[in-house]
Amino acid sequence: MSWADVWEAMFGGLPYYGEILALVSNSVVAGAVLGLVGGLIGVFIMQRDMAFAVHGISELSFAGAAAALLIGVDVVTGSIVGSLVAAGIIGWLGARARDRNSIIGVLMPFGLGLGILFLSLYNGRTANRFSLLTGQIVSVQSDQLGWLIGIGAFVLVGLVMIWRPLRFDSLDPQSAAARGVPTTAVSFAFMLLLGLIVAVAVHIIGALLVMALLVTPAAAAMRIASGPIAVPALAAVFGVVSAVGGILLAIAGTLPVSPYITTISFAIYLVCRLVGARRGAP
Template sequence: MNWPDVWDAMFGGVADYGEILVLVSNSVIAGAVLGLVGGLVGVFVMQRDMAFAVHGISELSFAGAAFALLVGFDVVTGSIVGSVLAAAIIGVLGARARDRNSIIGVLMPFGLGLGILFLSLYDGRSANRFSLLTGQIVSVQTGQLGWLIAISAFVLLGILLIWRPLRFDSLDPQSAAARGVPTTAVSLGFMLLLGLIVAVSVHIIGALLVMALLVTPAAAAMRIANGPLSVPVLAAVFGFVSAVGGILLAVMGTLPVSPYITTISFVIYLVCRVLGSRRDRVSTRAALRGAR
């Protein structure tokens, strides 16, 4: 392994950092929006134990984007169609956790296989194919940026509109149903919103690593907070830092953006886990002293 070459691939563009940053400004904006909304959505993903569903939806989103690339159609639209289709199937057929996991297990290899087939038939630039799997820092064009922001804003608005019943259904579905909450409609609505934000994520971090923005920030926030407001706020902040920080670091080199984003997200989780463990130990000791 030639370490100078590795260093150059990671940070070799520092000298031209300002000029390169201007070229990827669309990706920075899209990453900031995605990090905020993705972190917020991730809280409900964790509360509903649907981390596996994120990966399943991303595979069909990848297949839709790959098909759009093959036929010369808009890639964003293709990924949205794939994501929404997967979300609808999981939401309608996977009401129970066991059914949901089995359906996702069936959809994942099917979507990944279709995506690989479409990419194999595509004879265009190899960078376009690679970016669908691992993300590409310059993949967000000016025309697509408006759509990505609009989709993220729509998801955010949808989450805010169903916030209370969704939170109730996520924490205690049996009581929510007994209180008259339309749990089926709430679940399906959340799945569709999740499908949309996954489609946006594919264009920033790639289909294989979307959980770094839709699961890890929320998991980190839940390690150090438990309030109804503090957890979503922290998750959104962690998602923002991971996405924007990863893009700003990736500008320095020639590597895909996803390793930077996933690394930052993972480090945040590790720090929160350590802090949460220390807090739990202190609380336990305090409780034992009080019991004496």
């Protein structure tokens, strides 16, 4: 591939940028919602050491979306069902970290295998199959946008409602249990909220790269901040910048959106890590 081909792939759409942006406005809105909610929930993912769980849930979400694509029903519904099944199993059986990691290790190849099977049986457009793995900026249709925004709003409200007990349980589960916090119920509710937002992430960035918006922004924020307000606020900002910035860059060419989102997210993390190191952060 020549440099001219690379330039065309990355910036060939610049003369038509305004028209393309109008076509993907739904995805920009959905990406902003995902970045905001993903950054906030990512703080608890990091505090509870559950980054591995995000990937496990995304694999079954991918399987559910692939099954929906195969039988001709709404893909968002399929991914939600797959995510909630995975989140429920992990939340129910994985109370301890060792058990949780074992369960996730079993679910991941099972979900990925099912997804590949369903996609192999699907005879429709190849782009539809590829988008479930790596994201597709034009995959969010008008009828789906309401669902995605509604899911994001529901997760956000749910997080606000359980914020204090969830934070207590995330930082010191033994003390939280001793103080009467219903840790089992809080953990299960958190897993269901996580499953819902993962289902949204699959449609923006793809099943393979959801951690770029649900883990990396929070990890970056925790390198340069430590307060109970500063960390979630920064994580939300980093998530929105990564998601929306990636989409706005991707529409200038023909490349998938996921490399842009993951690159921006990773660059933010590197900068925060360097800043944290200069400040003497661990």
